[in-house]
Amino acid sequence: xxxxxxxxxxxxxxxxxxxxxxxxxxxxxxxxxxxxxxxxxxxxxxxxxxxxxxxxxxxxxxxxxxxxxxxxxxxxxxxxxxxxxxxxxxxxxxxxxxxxxxxxxxxxxxxxxxxxxxxxxxxxxxxxxxxxxxxxxxxxxxxxxxxxxxxxxxxxxxxxxxxxxxxxxxxxxxxxxxxxxxxxxxxxxxxxxxxxxxxxxxxxxxxxxxxxxxxxxxxxxxxxxxxxxxxxxxxxxxxxxxxxxxxxxxxxxxxxxxxxxxxxxxxxxxxxxxxxxxxxxxxxxxxxxxxxxxxxxxxxxxxxxxxxxxxxxxxxxxxxxxxxxxxxxxxxxxxxxxxxx
Amino acid sequence: xxxxxxxxxxxxxxxxxxxxxxxxxxxxxxxxxxxxxxxxxxxxxxxxxxxxxxxxxxxxxxxxxxxxxxxxxxxxxxxxxxxxxxxxxxxxxxxxxxxxxxxxxxxxxxxxxxxxxxxxxxxxxxxxxxxxxxxxxxxxxxxxxxxxxxxxxxxxxxxxxxxxxxxxxxxxxxxxxxxxxxxxxxxxxxxxxxxxxxxxxxxxxxxxxxxxxxxxxxxxxxxxxxxxxxxxxxxxxxxxxxxxxxxxxxxxxxxxxxxxxxxxxxxxxxxxxxxxxxxxxxxxxxxxxxxxxxxxxxxxxxxxxxxxxxxxxxxxxxxxxxxxxxxxxxxxxxxxxxxxx
DNA sequence: GGCGAAGTCCAAAGCGCTTTGGTGTTGCCT
DNA sequence: AGGCAACACCAAAGCGCTTTGGACTTCGCC
Numbered sequence: 001x002x003x004x005x006x007x008x009x010x011x012x013x014x015x016x017x018x019x020x021x022x023x024x025x026x027x028x029x030x031x032x033x034x035x036x037x038x039x040x041x042x043x044x045x046x047x048x049x050x051x052x053x054x055x056x057x058x059x060x061x062x063x064x065x066x067x068x069x070x071x072x073x074x075x076x077x078x079x080x081x082x083x084x085x086x087x088x089x090x091x092x093x094x095x096x097x098x099x100x101x102x103x104x105x106x107x108x109x110x111x112x113x114x115x116x117x118x119x120x121x122x123x124x125x126x127x128x129x130x131x132x133x134x135x136x137x138x139x140x141x142x143x144x145x146x147x148x149x150x151x152x153x154x155x156x157x158x159x160x161x162x163x164x165x166x167x168x169x170x171x172x173x174x175x176x177x178x179x180x181x182x183x184x185x186x187x188x189x190x191x192x193x194x195x196x197x198x199x200x201x202x203x204x205x206x207x208x209x210x211x212x213x214x215x216x217x218x219x220x221x222x223x224x225x226x227x228x229x230x231x232x233x234x235x236x237x238x239x240x241x242x243x244x245x246x247x248x249x250x251x252x253x254x255x256x257x258x259x260x261x262x263x264x265x266x267x268x269x270x271x272x273x274x275x276x277x278x279x280x281x282x283x284x285x286x287x288x289x290x291x292x293x294x295x296x297x298x299x300x301x302x303x304x305x306x307x308x309x310x311x312x313x314x315x316x317x318x319x320x321x322x323x324x325x326x327x328x329x330x331x332x333x334x335x336x337x338x339x340x341x
Numbered sequence: 342x343x344x345x346x347x348x349x350x351x352x353x354x355x356x357x358x359x360x361x362x363x364x365x366x367x368x369x370x371x372x373x374x375x376x377x378x379x380x381x382x383x384x385x386x387x388x389x390x391x392x393x394x395x396x397x398x399x400x401x402x403x404x405x406x407x408x409x410x411x412x413x414x415x416x417x418x419x420x421x422x423x424x425x426x427x428x429x430x431x432x433x434x435x436x437x438x439x440x441x442x443x444x445x446x447x448x449x450x451x452x453x454x455x456x457x458x459x460x461x462x463x464x465x466x467x468x469x470x471x472x473x474x475x476x477x478x479x480x481x482x483x484x485x486x487x488x489x490x491x492x493x494x495x496x497x498x499x500x501x502x503x504x505x506x507x508x509x510x511x512x513x514x515x516x517x518x519x520x521x522x523x524x525x526x527x528x529x530x531x532x533x534x535x536x537x538x539x540x541x542x543x544x545x546x547x548x549x550x551x552x553x554x555x556x557x558x559x560x561x562x563x564x565x566x567x568x569x570x571x572x573x574x575x576x577x578x579x580x581x582x583x584x585x586x587x588x589x590x591x592x593x594x595x596x597x598x599x600x601x602x603x604x605x606x607x608x609x610x611x612x613x614x615x616x617x618x619x620x621x622x623x624x625x626x627x628x629x630x631x632x633x634x635x636x637x638x639x640x641x642x643x644x645x646x647x648x649x650x651x652x653x654x655x656x657x658x659x660x661x662x663x664x665x666x667x668x669x670x671x672x673x674x675x676x677x678x679x680x681x682x
Numbered sequence: 683g684g685c686g687a688a689g690t691c692c693a694a695a696g697c698g699c700t701t702t703g704g705t706g707t708t709g710c711c712t
Numbered sequence: 713a714g715g716c717a718a719c720a721c722c723a724a725a726g727c728g729c730t731t732t733g734g735a736c737t738t739c740g741c742c
Contacts, residue, residue: 001456002727002728002729003728003729003730004728004729012691012692013691013692013693014692014693014728014729014730015691015692015693015694015730015731016690016691016692018729018730018731019691019730019731022730025689026688026689026690026691027689027690027691028689028690028691031690031691043452043456044456045453045456045457046457046728046729047394047456047457047458047727047728047729048457048458048459048729049390049393049394049399049458049727049728049729050394050697050727050728050729050730051728051729051730052390052697052729053388053390053391053394053696053697053698053699053727053728053729053730054696054697054728054729054730054731055697055729055730055731056697058390060438065424065427067424067427067428074420074421074423074424074621074622074623074641075420075623076420076623078420078423079415079416079417079419079420080415082415082419082439083406083408083415083441086406086408086439086440086441087408087441089441090440090441090442095438095439095440095459096438096439096440096441097401097436097437097438097439098423098427098436098437098438098439099427099431099436099437100424100427100428100430100431100437101431111384112386115342115384115385115386115388116386116387116388116389117388117389117390117698118389118436222623223623224623224624224625225595225623225624226625226626226627226628251623251624254566254595257599258598258599258602261599261602261603262602280415281415282415282416282417282563282564282565282566282592283565283566283592284565284567285567286567287567300415343697343698343699344698344699344700345698345699353721353722354721354722354723355698355699355700355722355723356700356701356721356722356723356724357720357721357722359699359700359701360700360701360721363700366719367718367719367720367721368719368720368721369719369720369721372720372721387698387699388697388698388699389699390697390698390699391697391698391699391700391727392698392699392700393699393727394697394698394699394700394726394727394728394729395698395699395700395701395726395727396699396700396701396727397727458728
């Protein structure tokens, strides 16, 4: 069933039917009701491709996944973020387009996406410091919103971020209050903006107490369980081991717990640890008292809100840029306790 | 730059330019070269929406994510699967469209996707037993391929699946050979086809040795770390506890390990466990000897192959259905050992 | 009675591509 | 010389929608 069929069936012009369906003013309520009823009865849906061609808007938002190499890691938060964004899109009548793109081909991919008219806007994820994509997208003229921030970028852009610095400084303060002095950081890659900020948060908290950060207690890598395990294992074997860990992801945290327990210690007793918890649905740590003390912020909700933000930019490309800074909640679980004396 | 501009710039008709770009025969090699060069120089890309409208093909594949409720779990394999499929699509010049859809609205969503001409084909994931979607899609007339199988469905359809039954029966045999007799199963929801088959695999192996399955040793639930922990914990506290576990996902397995170690036992010594390992990129268990004995099969590769399969169905909708049954590799790690006597 | 303003409706153009059904030109063969 | 392919190109229609720029009624008002 297409518009022509529907309108000839109703004895009306395509114009009138189209305007009736799209809520225009100049069609009588009586015919509008007739049109709506007929459309429903025949399950008419406008062909999106034709609509897009006619309006110049595709009602789709793109998410680009940079592919580093064949064996590159997929970001574990990806699924929950997508789920959140997808909910917003479907409510707004938008589709979500995912492009897997070679990382050294990214610029060309963005230009191509624009030229082919695939999407009305983009989500930029995992920004690095001085991320070139922001300037690129401005130049191309494609509305976008960034999940995170890009330290070093001067130009204004719309973003949504967790207050990573504050989250990790609060977590560090909490550990310092418990008497911990040697606090290790098991971080993600620090060219990632979020990781950079988390380290700053820890260092700020240390500085406020007159403590100097110890480079030997800071690690950065891809955030796998094995990395968390190895990092914790190695640091705990040092002559002057840390008594507490700040960990950048629950997945790493699982490895940290394993390392701690393997040498006969217990989290929350001899060793404390706080993780950042994105509330990934398959790793949720609920229950009356959560296992892990954590700085918690739902990445799914971030997806929802960021989706809304990019839709706003599409509707009003010249509006001033908006920023949302989500404060992570500090959830006290069983993985922290007073520093051993 | 669009086709009209490009062709007037070349002094050729749109027809000729279009045919030159699309590799048709009736254009001289000289002009074809000219056209190609100009297209490259001006970074011309055909507008996908117009192309789709003209050809009736959208060059996009849809993946539908059923949303159960606001707090529903996102499938942890989703990200890696998508990454695999996305690679194939981008090589083939296809886009990937993701739709988050209310689960009780799924039928309407599929019809709508078809009517709006959004995609040329679909991937069906997480099939349940007697999954109604297969018949629905046949009726709608949308090419598709299924990730997994749907026990109870009579009609032919294209699928790719891991040989779950064989994988788990082999794993069980391995445990039986090590002397284990009480083998517990920590499974996913058994209305999911894969979970159903895994249980069958275990039961077949038991039956072959004249052993009866013990319902007290079988659990099914959403596969989280916490579920793995609780299930193992409870079963290990039974008067006649299992000496081995068959676990349906690495995430659960992490919980199982925690439960085992918490009561002072060691995996691979007093208690053995084998997990299915989808080789999720953020949970990869490499190293010379992997921590977990596992039935291993890359879900990313599954994504690549299934994507290829749906593309084939689009190109030849009347070709006989194809099936791919991937055999999981049994990887011997450190989580299994002889049964304690 | 005439006129302007609403109120309804419509024909046709246009979005940027593909494809059909040609036309005109060569070159070869008889 | 005539006929016929083969070759290289093109005008125009069409994909299914939206939107522009009217056209035709009806109504109220001077």
